[in-house]
Amino acid sequence: MNTITTKAKKIIHPWSTEALLAKAQRYAEEMCSHSRDDWRFGLTSTFVLEFLARASLAKTSPALLADTKTWNNLYFALGYTPNTPKYIPKSIDISEVFSRLRDINPAFTSELEGFAAKHISLRNEELHAGSTPFDGLSTNWLAKFYETCTVLLDSIGEELDLLLGDEESQIAFLLIAASKDESSKAVAKAISAHKTVWDTKELAEKDSLSKKASAWATRQAGHRVTCPSCGNEALVTGGPISGPNRKLDGDLIIEAQEYLPSKFECIACQLKIAGLSQLSACGLGATYKSTSTYEAADYYAPEDKFAGFDDDNNEY
Numbered sequence: 001m002n003t004i005t006t007k008a009k010k011i012i013h014p015w016s017t018e019a020l021l022a023k024a025q026r027y028a029e030e031m032c033s034h035s036r037d038d039w040r041f042g043l044t045s046t047f048v049l050e051f052l053a054r055a056s057l058a059k060t061s062p063a064l065l066a067d068t069k070t071w072n073n074l075y076f077a078l079g080y081t082p083n084t085p086k087y088i089p090k091s092i093d094i095s096e097v098f099s100r101l102r103d104i105n106p107a108f109t110s111e112l113e114g115f116a117a118k119h120i121s122l123r124n125e126e127l128h129a130g131s132t133p134f135d136g137l138s139t140n141w142l143a144k145f146y147e148t149c150t151v152l153l154d155s156i157g158e159e160l161d162l163l164l165g166d167e168e169s170q171i172a173f174l175l176i177a178a179s180k181d182e183s184s185k186a187v188a189k190a191i192s193a194h195k196t197v198w199d200t201k202e203l204a205e206k207d208s209l210s211k212k213a214s215a216w217a218t219r220q221a222g223h224r225v226t227c228p229s230c231g232n233e234a235l236v237t238g239g240p241i242s243g244p245n246r247k248l249d250g251d252l253i254i255e256a257q258e259y260l261p262s263k264f265e266c267i268a269c270q271l272k273i274a275g276l277s278q279l280s281a282c283g284l285g286a287t288y289k290s291t292s293t294y295e296a297a298d299y300y301a302p303e304d305k306f307a308g309f310d311d312d313n314n315e316y
Contacts, residue, residue, distance in 0.1 A: 013062060013079055014089075015054075015058055015062040015065050015066075015076075015077055015089075015091065016058060016062060017055045017056075017058045017059045017062075017156060020051050020052075020054045020055035020058055021051070021052070021055040021156065021158070023051045024047075024048050024051035024052045024055060024163065025162070025163060027044050027047040027048045027051065028044075028048045028163045028164060030044050031044040031045050031048055032164065032165070032168055035242070035245065035256065035258055035289060036139045036142065036258060036287050037137070037138075037139055037258075037287070037288075037289055039132065039134035039135050039137070040134075041134075042122070042133075042134035042137055043123060043126055043134050045119070045145060046119055046120055046122065046123035047123075048149070048163070049116060049119060049120065049145070049148065049149070050094050050097075050120065052149055052152040052153065052163075053094065053097050053098060053101060053116065053152060054091070054094075054097055055152070055156055056101060056105070056108075056152045056155045056156055057097050057100055057101055057104070059155060059156050059157075060104060061077075062077045062078075063077040063078060064077075064100060065077060065091045065092060065097070066090075066091060066092070067090040067091055067092050069090075070090075072084050072087060073089060073090050073091070076089045077089075094120055095117060095120075098113045098116050098117055099113070101113070101152075101155075105151070105155050107151045107154065107155070108148075108151055108152070108155070112144070112147065112148045112151060115141075115144045115145070115148060116148055119141065119145065122134060122137075138286045139286040139287045140280075140283065140285065140286045142172075142175055142286075142287070143175040143176050143178065143179035143280065143285075144179065146160065146172035146173075146175055146176055147176045147179070149163060149172075150172075150176070160172055160173075171241050171260065174260065174276060175276075175280075175285070177277070178275075178276040178277040178279075178280040178285060179277075179280050179285075181277035181278075181280075181281075183277070184275070184277035184278040184280065184281040185281055186278075187273055187278040187281050187282050188281070188282065190271065190273070191228050191229045191271065191282060192229075194229040194230065194269045194270065194271040195229045195230065195269070197269065198229060198230040198268075198269045206230075209232070209267075209268040209269075210232050210233075210268055212267065212268070213227075213232040213233050213234065213266060213267050213268035214232070214233045216235075216267050217233040217234060217235050218233075220235055221237070222235035222236060222237040223235065223236045223237070223238075223259070223261070223288040223290070225264070225284060227266040227268065227269060227271060228271075228282050228283065228284070229266065229269050229271045230266065230268050230269040230271070232266060232268040232269070233268075234264065234265060234266035234267075234268070234271075235264070235265055235266075236261040236263070236264050236279070236284055236288065237259075237261065237262065237263050237264075237265075238259045238260045238261040238262040238263070238288075239259060239260060239262060240257050240258065240259055241258050241259060241260045241287065242257060242258040243257070244256070244257045245257065251295060252293050252294065252295065253293070253294045253295075254291065254292075254293050255291070255292045255293075255294065256289050256290070256291045256292075257289065257290050258287055258288070258289050258290075259287065259288050259289070259290060260276065260287055261276065261279050261284060261285060261286070261287070261288065262274070262275065262276060262279070264279055264284055
């Protein structure tokens with residue numbers, strides 16, 4: 001008689017670090033499938049943040065996630081199944097998770113706790129009100145978000161690339177480093193100095209320079225922003241951080257690509273700023289999107305191999 005041996009499949013506890021981290025990875029994959037200024041990127045980032053925080057607290061003990069208003073939740077957290085009829089496990093609120101992490105992990109500072117709580121509040125507003133807080137939200141929050149994720153992952157013994165992959169992790173490190181560069185704070189002096197000079201100009205000269213700056217910013221390639229010194233239209237330029245994303249809209253091809261800023265210029269007050277760290281220090285370090293529209297027929301037309309050559313009108 002044949003003997004059949006089976007191996008019992010290990011059931012991962014839903015409040016375990018492994019299960020919660022896997023959930024964070026799932027939402028991170030969804031998050032990264034959208035552009036950084038898309039409302040869905042912002043919304044799913046809050047789910048990533050919550051599950052990472054819970055995974056980090058569970059690393060100390062899943063029991064810390066239990067709502068102890070009833071002992072059954074603690075019993076469940078310890079890996080047992082309560083006999084209470086219609087029992088549904090209940091964990092603590094995310095605000096309490098952040099509070100406990102702050103006391104347990106010195107790297108999870110009050111500053112990071114404050115950011116995390118504020119970011120989660122945007123999700124609560126999205127889910128429980130008619131407002132749309134992630135629509136048009138600047139990506140200036142990304143550096144602090146990635147820093148918070150890094151700290152939480154480190155407490156679990158993991159690194160950021162586990163969550164985001166190599167490419168997005170490199171961008172994250174650039175944003176974090178730029179936000180922490182104390183030398184970049186000197187840019188405030190340059191802005192103040194240019195503002196002082198601008199304020200001394202005659203009204204007619206200001207008006208002329210403003211019109212010139214607006215026309216220049218419209219014609220040049222880059223991302224239009226408001227100059228922090230004189231308030232006129234100016235440009236931020238940078239390098240691409242994603243491949244072109246194309247979609248068909250009727251007979252049009254809309255191509256969008258995300259960029260990380262590296263330079264700023266205003267021709268009205270002559271203010272120039274170079275480097276992501278200095279741009280971040282004055283609120284100009286957010287990623288931006290460049291969008292181009294093409295006729296579908298022109299976009300897919302075969303390339304003219306003889307473009308650039310004059311017609312050969314010689315007769316033989």
